[in-house]
């Protein structure tokens with residue numbers, strides 16, 4: 001490492017680069033030590049903070065979580081660190097809570113403390129700094145909008161039986177679409193997405209869409225991709241480094257473009273409602289919301305056109321992805337367990353018969369079918385990590401202190417498969433919901449819809465959809481695997497847990 005310098009007529013060889021190199025190395029090492037020291041001092045946990053694995057400077061545990069099945073990894077960590085532990089995502093610490101007892105403590109016992117969603121850069125960009133929509137807003141806007149959405153769901157469907165009727169009518173379209181495959185292999189995801197989406201579309205927009213509507217099919221594909229990416233490592237990295245990620249190419253950008261496309265679709269529905277809005281005769285959620293916007297005092301509570309788009313979007317996404325995927329898992333589990341499919345069909349035959357459409361009133365006389373649907377939901381584990389919460393005050397969880405502002409994730413997987421609560425946690429077993437006499441029994445640890453103040457807003461609607469669609473399909477068809485192609489029980493995990501694309505056969509009964 002030497003260099004020749006021309007100094008007048010003679011060449012002087014000085015070994016100066018060696019010393020420059022050593023000096024630079026010294027500066028870098030000093031900088032690095034200072035960074036680690038400052039990092040350790042800055043990141044010193046408060047007293048009695050939950051423990052957790054070693055976190056890298058800057059990235060924290062992002063790469064630990066970025067495994068294919070994060071819900072399983074996060075559940076397993078409880079074996080090492082206990083049911084309340086901490087990981088760092090970028091610079092932010094997140095508290096993870098596992099097992100029925102501790103999750104109940106967060107969601108139910110301390111419901112007021114953990115009712116808010118924390119700041120997340122990704123959702124701040126999508127949801128107007130967390131002030132918009134139903135899923136991510138907080139405070140009085142969220143309370144008012146949640147109350148309004150639940151009331152409107154009741155008015156336009158749950159209270160007067162309209163939704164029940166529209167699910168039965170939609171079942172006819174679904175059965176036609178399945179019959180169309182003439183017993184050949186098909187992927188049921190497309191028709192189930194359309195059938196389920198049409199129910200929430202009728203409540204929101206007052207209309208259904210044809211299963212062959214290419215525009216809507218494309219929106220479903222975008223929605224599925226978006227929900228996957230929102231629960232992927234890309235979302236974690238975006239939240240950790242938003243300023244940088246905003247300018248970098250990568251899959252995370254599709255979250256924003258897909259969201260935009262969905263917003264435009266909703267915007268079109270709203271515009272057409274504005275053209276023929278009759279104040280004395282609101283037809284659906286959009287009409288009712290538009291009438292609230294007319295009152296200027298309501299703006300503060302989120303009754304604006306911009307927020308109408310976001311609330312519709314939340315209802316559309318939360319109301320389609322979840323129920324449709326549960327039904328897809330249901331078909332997979334029933335094909336994998338043909339003796340259970342047989343028993344459900346026998347009960348349908350006995351209580352409803354082959355011709356009459358199922359009604360919600362039938363459920364009370366169908367304990368076995370009811371138990372099977374509950375077990376489908378438990379094993380499907382559709383929202384494996386639940387929605388994110390935030391501690392709004394300093395509080396205690398078990399032996400640990402959770403400071404105000406901490407992000408908290410209650411891992412629903414750890415509840416739905418809690419070995420202290422379920423006899424055979426990893427086996428599909430409708431017996432979990434039946435007593436010795438075959439009567440249906442409720443179970444405390446059945447939490448697919450979460451619990452407490454932010455529990456799923458669409459639970460009643462979802463339960464209706466699952467019962468009526470599933471019973472309707474099993475009344476008319478028997479489902480089989482495609483020969484030589486076993487169905488997989490593991491799935492892909494984003495915000496929701498989806499089956500890998502699969503095909504089955506349906507034979508008319």
Ligand code: HEM
Pocket residue numbers: 134135136146200314315318319320322323326382383386387388448449450451453454455456457458459461462
């Ligand atoms: C099988 C079907 C469904 C499952 C498993 C499910 C599950 C969940 C879960 C786990 C949450 C998070 C709750 C929390 O953070 O504690 C949630 C929230 C939500 N769900 Fe569902 N859901 C389903 C169907 C629906 C339907 C049909 C709708 C539409 C009406 C809907 C609308 C919502 C909304 C708006 C929220 C946000 C509530 C809030 O933050 O206040 N869900 N759901």
